[in-house]
Each structure stands twice: as structure tokens, then as C-alpha cells.
Amino acid sequence: MKQINILLLIVVLFLCSCGKEFLNIKRDGSQIIPYTLADYQSILDNVNVFNFDSGNRLAIIGGDEYFLSDQSYASLTAPYEKNGYLWGKDVYEGQSVHDWNIGYHRILLANLVLEGVDGIEPNVDEGVLNNVKGNALFVRAYNFYQLAQLFCHPYDERSASTDLGIPIRLESDITITTPRSNVEATYEQIIVDFREAADLLPVYSGNLYRPSKVAAYTMLAKAYLHLGDYINGAEAADRALALKNELIDYNDIDVDSDLPFPMLPVSREENKEIIYFSMMSNIPVIQVSRFNADTILLGLYEAEDLRRRAYFYEENDGRVVFKGSYVGGGPYAFFSGLAVDELYLIAAECHARQGNLQEALEHVNFLRKHRFLTATFEPLANLTKEGILTYIIEERRKELVLRGNCWEDVRRLRRDTMFSRSLKRIIEGETYLLEPGSPKLAWPIPEDEIAINNMLQNER
């Protein structure tokens, strides 16, 4: 009996002593508890989350670069597309909203990374640390910026401190709920994050899917342009242009090809114009079988403008379909990231608005030179400020097709006496208008957010 007791005791002691280690093993071998810098970099390298699922579908849906036939419209099923196309009052019909969800999901990951790298021991490669940190800050601000373009009223310096902003989430703790901020605070956070990111990030991060110093300055310029701060905008754009300024000459590529640009370029050698890669997969409202390029937009292209051919092709039924530009994979996904062309246009506009006409003209001409048939290209000259601006705004429409800029410009320029414009849709004979002063320039906050987080809804 005694021996047995001892034996049993040994067995139990053995099991107890190994118990803690025995149970302290992860279940799934490919799951990792992130703790190294490389782990955090890998979280941000998840291109499927950060680059391949653009969070500004509503900007594309609300813009007027395309139109739908009655028939294609009738066959839409997703409420946000169907109602969004007509800027309806109820847009989501209770469904959750992709742009909001993906944006905040990325912000959560960015915050996880920022908190994670904070706890990392100091003896790590500072360059890598800065890259990861800068990357996370950029991602956070980039998504704040996109969310602001969709869910806040356009910036108005007179009411920005009281206009409703987006919830500014700076912590990963999911048990915390965050109320809406104001528009002023939203853009302050965006500027702060981009500035810090610009300090931390390298000029080029190894591929086009990671943000870089250039990308951070470009976004700064973009944000300042929206705020109407042309001095800071010009400065940021010039800084970016000093680091990256090459354009693809459309005379050198086969513009009539189905795929004029390299597909899913990874490095700057493959596509020298891209600053930061992002794309929008083909959601039903803009899918190939429905897409009709806006005829007014098509009419803007001059005969010798190669962009008309590089960006669009004609379907058998006569519809003109967008080729997806720098994604390079045909009409199934659209480029929605940042590229040098936009940078030139931001720089040009900021300079023009300040009266630096010469610089503005140079930028516009440099861009046009790369887009027009060399044989017949003639630089613009002798233009007034208004004249140059007219060109710039028009160039933006022709150049930055279906990247979300159309929507952003309509918002930004709503109070501009020269460039504000109404958008129009016609479905089953009925005309729908989105006018410059409309509160519908901000999409409603998703209903599931309001139900759980109890925040204020945008008036519509």
C-alpha cells in the first residue's frame, strides 16, 4: 500500500510539474503571438487588407465618372450601391458599411502595431523600427483621411470646430468606444500623423505597397489642399517631388493594348509613377458588364491625348470601359493609390492658387508632355491664374480617373465660384441631382455603429 502511494505520488508530481509548460503551447502552428519587429512589419505587409481592398467605394459610387443603364441599375442588389448611386436618403438599409469597416479595421491593426513596437526592447535596428512605426502612422492617417472624405462634411474653416468629425481611435483596446470628434480635430490628427510618418519613413521602402516618405508628403499635400492651405500644400508637394518626380511617357507604351501598364507592379522599376499602391476590386456597380464611362468626361480628352486610349477601351455593345490604369490587370480592378501625376497636379494647383503661375504652368506642362502625342504636343503658355486653374482642375478629372478624386474634388470645390458643379443621374427617366451645397456630400454614419456606439448621425 505504501509503495503504491509513493508510486502514485510520483506520477501526480510528475504530471503537476510538467503541467505549466505542457499546457503553455500554442494550438495552431502557423499562429504567432506577434512580438518582434518583423512580426509587426508582416502585419502591415498584409496587402490584402491594406492595399487590395480600397476603403473608398462610396467615393467611386458617388462620383460621376461613369453611369449605369436602367437595366444595369435595376440588377444591382447591394443597397449601398443602389441607393448610393442616386445619393439616396437611406443608403445602407441597415447593412454594415464596407468603407467604414475596412478603414477602422486597418486603424486597429495600426494601433496594435504602434503599441507593440513601443514595448520592443531598444536595442533593435532603428531604421527598421522607424519604418514600422512610420508605416503604421501613415496607415492610420491615410484611413482617417479617407473616412473623413466620406463621412464628414467638407472642411469649412468657419464651422470646422463644431462640424462632426470621425471617431479618432488611437488605441487598440477594443473595449473602449470612441465618440465622434469634430472636423478640425480630425484633420489635426491626420496632419500630425502624416508629419511624423514623413520623418520616420525612408524615401523608398522596398516595394510600392509599403508607404514611404514620398507617400507621407503626398498625403500631407493632399490634406492641405482639401483644407485650402496652399502654402503648406505646395511645400509638402515640392518636398515629395524633390524625392520622386518621374512620369511614365505614354508615347513609350502601347496605349491601345488591353493592358498598357504592368500588372500588379511590386517595385518602382516596374512602375516608376506609383507612390503608394492601392486598388479597388471590381464591386458590382462598376463591374465590366455595367460600366459606362461618363460621356462628358470622355469629351474632355483632346484628340492627341493618349490617356483616352490608355485608360479606356470600347466594348462590343458600344460601352466605354475603364482599363483600371496602374493596377494593370484590365477592367477588373481600379488603381486608387497615390502616384506622381497627382503630385504634379497638387503642386500646380497650390502654386497657382498662391499666384506662382510659372511653377504651376511648368508642372502642368510637364505632365501633359508625358500624356500627349509628342509629335503634336504644344506646351500651354500665356495663361491667367484662372486659365491655369481651369486646366489643372480639368487635368485632374482626365488624369486621376476613378481613384476617388472626383468625389473629393466635388466636395472640396463646392464653394468655389468657378469650379463647383452639380452631379446628375438619370434612372428610368427621373433625374437626380447632387448640388454643391447638399448635405449629401457626406455619407451617413453606418447604422450598426450608431446602434452600438450611440453617436450622432449626419443630417441628410
Add this chain to the structure above:
Amino acid sequence: MKTTISLILFLCFAGMAAFSQQEVMGVVRSAEDRASLSGANVRSISSGGSATTDSEGRFRLSVSAGTDTIQVTYIGYITQRIPINKMRIPETIEIYLEADASTLEEVVINTGYYKVPKERATGSFTHVDNSLLNRSVGSNILQRLEGIAPGVQFVNANGASASDIRVRGVATIESDETPLIVVDNFPYEGDINSINPNDVESITVLRDAAAASIWGARAGNGVIVITTKQGRYNQRAKISVNSNFTMGEKPDLFYSQSWLPSATVMDIEKELFERGGYYLESTNQRPFPAYVELLIKHKNGSIDDAELARQEAIMRKTDVRNEAMRHLYRGESHQQYAINISGGGERYRYYLSTGYDQNRSILVGNGNNRLNMNLQNTFQPIDGLEITAGIWYAQQRATNNGLSLSNLNPAAAQQVSTYVRLADEQGNTLAIPHERRLAYYDRAEADGLLDWHYRPLDELQLTDNTSTGNEYRLNAALRYRFLDHFNLNVTYQYLQSSSTGKNYYDADSYFVRNLVNRFTQADGSRMVPHGAILDGGRNTVGRSQSGRAQLNYSRDFGSDHSVTALTGAEIREAVSESSPGYRIYNFDRELLTGTATYNYNQAYPVRPSGSSRLPTPPTGLTHYTDRYLSYFGNAAYTYTGRYTLSGSLRWDGSNLFGVKTNQKGVPLWSIGGSWNASKEPFYGLGDILPYLRLRATYGSAGNVNKQVSVFPVVRFTTNSTTGLPVANVQSVGNPSLRWEQVNTLNFGVDFASRNNRIQGNVEYYTKYAEDLIGEDFMAPSTGINSAARLSNQINYANLRTHGWDVQVTTRNLTGVLNWQTGFQFSHVRNKVTHFSTAEVNTIGTYFTNPPPVIGQSRDAVYALPWHGLDGDTGMPLVDVDGQMGMDYDAYIRNYDADKLLIAGMRVPPFYGALRNTLEWKGVQVGVNIVWKAGYVFRRQSISPGQEYSTSGYHIDYFRRWQRPGDELHTDVPAWAETVQPYRSQSYLYSEALITDGDQIRLQDVNLSYDLPVNQTLLLRRMRLYAYARNLGILWKANQDDIDPDYVNAEYIAPRMFSVGVQVDF
């Protein structure tokens, strides 16, 4: 049962002198299997002397000279008295004892940790013995439980895996619902199909906490304990051979109502074609129906009117279901052969078996076979020490080349047109629309491509998909009995299962031709060679090791007190891993050569449009490790056989649980008591109910969710675009994660009338499932939202389940004709008592995938009210703010989910079975009738315009409202040009289509004949049997020709007939 005594005396006539005392020698055996019975008491009636049989059943006894009678008693057997004639004393008396049917009922239950006579068990067990298991025929062991085990419900008819089974309803919301399967005392991680039913001795289902809580954190869904056959000591070799053959009928594909006749389908397609705008050419060449292609050809002038008419006539006559039944489907068949040998000597026993199953599946080209081998040896090197070693091996091979009706669909969510033809009169195989337009494929060869058509009947020959599974199970056990009342048990089990698969695509298969053509460049160069492709090497391996040390104590103090107790520890690890395999292009089957060196990063333009990389060979590996560490104890005390008190305690740790949980050490436990009222001196019902026992238990068991993570975790993959490692965030982590807890309260009454004429039990239970894992809905701005594929799951939800299980067996006739009836009744309901649901759910999800709602059953079927059809338009009437109308958008969009009707339960809350067995001179007929009641299903139908969408046809098309007045006798709305989703929902999700599921079906019929066998011969038993299952419905509540077990099925499981023979030596 009338007591029959069978005594076989072999008398050797030998003259014996009559002395006053003389000695007789003999041996006592069991009449059933001739096994010697050791420890039997043999007594001389007149002299009073007695003896006990030794380990070989032998005895020597002094008897009175002259006439005497000896009495032989042995527990579980009927006592025999044998007269001894002084003149005719044989040298050796062989005594065969007949098993006592009434005491046999007092089965010994195996929980996997201990065995307990049912008499003394406080918990709720369902014991299925060998003869009941062998009523049915088939290669799957779990399937045999259908309709014979009370409290065990098959959610899917003909289910064959644990996930088809509910033991006493559900006790979880989002976690695994499957009961724990235990084979030979350890949780079974292998493939249940690898177990040969012929090796199974019995099955015990542990239903309440007192029964199951010894299994701790994994017992919350009930436990099914499978015990395999063992050899016995001192038993001559017994050989049992069993062979049977099963034949199934061909399935009837015309059962499904989701079809329309060819002519109607053609009319619909023609109408759409003529309407225009529907069959629009797209760059990716989305397929058009074959008839539309024909109409286009006719319109283009490439075929004339006569040709069109000719082809139309053929189409009208064709029905793809007939085609499929002719070419793709057949009756199943199963062959089973099994042999086992068991026996033992004084210090040695063994069991050896082998089995082979050959199955031909319902689809031409599909089938599988299984080989089982099993050897178990037990030695007793010294008294009290027993060593067991066993090995099981199972090999399964399957081929999966068959094509089902749904494989003929041209594209996802596009139903195959009814007129599609697979072969012409001459037997030439025909092409059908598949993935892209027929017209596009027609052009392929002219464009310098390979023939691109898809001909299903050719594909049957051109692909070869096989899979193989192997499973080994090794057991070692050491049992040491010491100090009279103790025994130490150390057990170890190793299980390894592996499965691998291979897909071979011939160079002429559509798979290869399609890949080649897609990647054929504008200049005609092929990026994929036109040669066979082999996908192989996929491998899944599971390994588990379990060890257990257990100390048992059992002692009777005097005649009144009896104590049993056990304590022990268990350690387990289960590892499963899978490796991705390879793809070889241009594979030569003869030479085994091929190539895999391609540039998978290069994007090529592909046909018909777009660009793509070559499909990269799979690279994903998985590796899972589950570890458990448990301590357990169990004790029972019985006083005077009347009162039993039992208790159990178990502590579980696991790498699935959070650190906080493992540290806390909260145990799972149970207590129980039973009172054998009939043994009380004051019990007054002895005449009517000689046996009456009451039981009550309470306790807890757990359930684990392997999908939830304790840590913030990421999963690494390699991104094909950047080539960089990518971390997908899987979870933000939950360090407090623990098992779900199921507390069960159980009351039971066991009773038996005189001579066990009526016996049975009634049980009532309530299960309180707590700490259930549920998704905690977060504001999407937290980043936890539907875009994230990342949810926050925590232990917080509650569910209550309660029900009744009643089982009654009656012996209606005994004697030459024996008639026995088994009656089962179960009732079970559940209710969600705590759960957070996102308030903004659109009501649509309540119909397709109902969320758990507080106060409602998890099985609730929701419906919209039905107000009939509008008399003028034939469209559904809906109630918007008290006004009957047709504003469907306002109706559905604003419908308050709280106001949805609960149309009924999806899973029957009432079910049971009635089994009658008749026996006459070795002929036995058993008929099992099962019934299900109190539940509903949502019938399919057709909504306005549905025939023009891809959501499918339905014969209700012909019952549509057509003119005013029709609304009085039909609920099927009128025709419309297009589908309006909300209008469709108003009908399809309404009460009008909720159908009563109640049914009574003939589960199976079993017929067997035990040939009279001369026991002196080697042959002990010879049984011929026949068995039929899936015999169909005897009564159903619905009038819609729908079998409630096969609501949305393409066909009803066809009737199956088996014949077999079992021979025991």
C-alpha cells in the same frame, strides 16, 4: 421469458459400485458459448457438501451414495438442479448453464473510466448491447444508433458521423455540438468510418452529468462510449464469421421539386432571349443556356428553321434527370466480410479479427473499400497482474470520379437547363455549357486552341481522383490488483491516422484543356503544356498519445456497505498536421515523369479576358497541437443495496484555455443518489412493480471551442504579389477564455413489473449551459467588424435545454412465440437565455441563418405573416402600418425583427421509436418504426419573376395565380417580368411555405433465422439474416409530396436491402 432449462449430460455408461459416499467430477460451462465458468457454486442437496469450480470450470464434489441432486449456481445464470442416479454416475458431468435473461438486463456499463452495474449507477446511461447493434447492417458504427437509443437524435437522416448526432439536444450556441466519441476508454480522434462494427461489443451513451462529468471539459455534448470485443480467460477458441451484401435502389431524381419540364424551361429561356438585354455577351464569356445558343445561331442564320425545329424537338423530349439517372447514378452496393477469433487460457486471452468492406457509391465512379485488422493479447504473468497489448489497423481507399447533377450546372448559382443531354442515340457523348459560352468554345479550334468543350460523360473516364487513409491504434495497459481491494491501472494509447489524396487529369480532360487554352498566348504559344496533370502528395496526419494512471478501490464492508472509488490523472496530446502536396504538369503515367518548373510570378494574358498567373502549387501547411492535462476522482457508496450516493470531480487544463483559466483550477463535478425503493421492507408494491428505483443527479461538464484564441495571434502566409511574409491578425486575444460549462439536473425512475413483463425508465433533465462562447458585437469603429474576419468571442452566453426520455420494453408473449415491444419517447427543447445580437440585423438573416435570440430556441424557424394574394394582381398582400398593400420595400425594410413569427422548430422536439420483435423457433422478425413530431420546415416555391433569375425553378410555377379568383385556392403569386427581392421575400419567407414536418417512418426491418445447430458439432451458431432500411414514410403531415427528412435534397436516400450470414464455431 419462460424459464427454460437446458441440460446436456453426456453420459458415459460405466458400472459403478454403490458406496455410501462417492465423488463426482464435472465441468460447468456457459450454454451460450461453451466458455468454462470459474467460481460457480456446486452443492450436494442431500449431503450439504459444496465445491467451487476452478479457473477451468472443473469441480469435484462428494455426493451421497444412491440418489442425490446437485445444484449449480452462478451469477447471471439460471440455477440448475441435476439428479444423480447411483447406478449411472458418469465419469465427468458437463453442465451447461443458461444465461438468465432477467439478470442480464442488469448490464454493466462502461464509462471509459470505470464499469458499474446499471443497478448501482446513479447517472443516466443508454446501453446498446451487441444484439441490438447487430440488428442493422452497414459499415458505419454510429449509424446503427439511429432509432434505437433514447436521447440520441439524428439531426441528419442516415447520418454517419458524430456531427449528425445530438445527445439530448444542444448545449452550445457557437461551439462544436458533436458529442465526444470514446473508443476503448480514450477520446477517439480518428475517422469513425475506420472502425469495423463487427469488432464492437457495445455502446454506452452517457447522457447526464453524473455519467459524463468524469470526461470533464469535453463532455458537455454527451459522450458515446464504444467498447470493442475482448477475449476471455479459459475459453476455447471461438470463431465468428460474418458476411453480408447490401444492394440499394437507384435514386429517383424526379423527387426534387426544383425543376421545370424541358419545354417550359425552353419557353422561359426563349422569352428572356427575345426580351433582349439578358443574354449579353460579356468579355469573360459567361455561359448561356444551350437553347439560347441555338436561338442565336438561328438568328444569325447559321442554322435554318428546319434545323432549329429538329433540335428543339430533341430538347423537348430530353430530361437531364433521366440522362443523369442513366449515366451518372446507380444503386449503391456494399459487401462486408468479417471474421474474428477469440479465446484464452488460464493466464492468457486474445481477440483477433479482420474485416473487409467494399462499397460502391450512388455515383458512377465513386466507391471505397476498407480493410481492418485487430489483435489484442492479455497476459497474466503473475497473479493479480494483467498486461494487455492491442493493435488496430484500418485502411480505407476511395475513388471520387463521379459527377452529380449539380456538377452539371454551367456556373455557380446557375442551374443546368432541364433539356440538357449527355449522350445522343448513338452513344456519342455531348458537350454542355460549362464556365463559358458554347459559342466561344465552338470557335476554339479555329483559333488554334484545343477543343474546349466540356463533355461530362468523357470526364468520368478522364480523371482519376483517389484517396487513401491509414489508421493505427496501439493500446498498452497494465492492471495490478493488490491488497484485495485495490487495483492500479496504467493505460497508454497511441493513435496515428493519415490520409492522402491524388488527382490525375488526363491530357484530354477538360481540366487540362481548359488550363492550356486559358494560358495560350496571342501568338499561339502555350504556357501550360498539353499533357496530363497530377496533383498529389496532399497529406493529413493526426497523432495522439494518451496516458492514464488510475487507482481503483472497491470494498464491501459486511453485507450492508459497499464502497467503490477511483482517482487518477490523464495526459493527452493530439497533433494534426497537413502538408500541401505538389502539382506535376505534363505528367507521364508510364514513365512517372513530369515538370513543375514554371514561372509562377509572371502574369500572362489569359483567355477569354484578363490576365493571371499560373496556378501556384499549394504551399499552406497546418500544424495543430491540442494538449490536455486532467485529474479526476469518482466515488460511490451503496448501503444495503438500497441507497447509493455517488460523486465525481475533475480538473482540466488545456492549451486551448487561457492562462487565467488553467491557473484557476475550477473543477467540473457531479453528485448523484439513487434509492432502490423496491428493496425497502415497507415497499408495498412488490406484486405489481417488484423493481422500482429512483435516481437524481446534478453536475457539470464542459465543452471546448477550438476556434477561439487565448492570445493575440497572427497567422503567417506568403503573399504571392510581394513575396513577403504576411501576418493575418486572427484574434486580439482573450486571456480569460475557458470551456463552456453545462450543468445538468437529472431525475430518473427505473421500474420493472413481475417477470420483467414491463420494464423501463423515465427521465427528466434540465441542462443549464453557461459561459457559452458567443460573438460579442462591437461598434465597427473598434476595428472588430465584418470586414475584419476578426471577431471578439468571449464566454458569456447562456442556453437552457430540458426534456424527457422514456423507454419501455414489454414482453407481450413468451413461450414458443416470443413477442417483445420496445417503445421510446423523447422530448427536448432549448431556449437561449442570454446572448447579444446586433440590433441592426436585417430580417433576411432570420430566415437564412437565424441568429440566437434571447427567449427563443436555437432551432426556431422564423416567418413573415401571410395575408394571401391580392385578388386583382395575384401579388402577395403585406401589412404596412395596418394597411394591406403591396409596398414590399417599406414592409421588409421596416419590419421589426421582434415581430417575426416563430413558425416552429427546425429540429423535432418530440421523437421516438417503436420496435417490435417476434421470435419463433429461431426465426426473428424486427420492425423499427421511428417518428418525429412538433417541427416544421420551410418549403421551397417560386416567387414572381424567379424563373428569370438564377435562383432556380420550382414546380409551383404551374400553381401560380393567373386570374382573379385563383387566390382562393393558391398561395403561389402571379407571374412578373423581373424579380423584386423584397416582393419575393414577402412570399418565400412567409408562413405560407412553413410546412409541418411530423412524420412516421419505417426505419428498418430485420429478419433472421438461427438454424438449429447440433451443438456437439464444431458449429455453435448459424444465423441467416436479411435487413432493409430507408423503407420510407408511413405517414407524414404535409400534403406536398415532400419527405421531411429530405426537404431540399435532390433525391430521397434509396431503399437498401441486405442479406447476410453469420457462422460461429
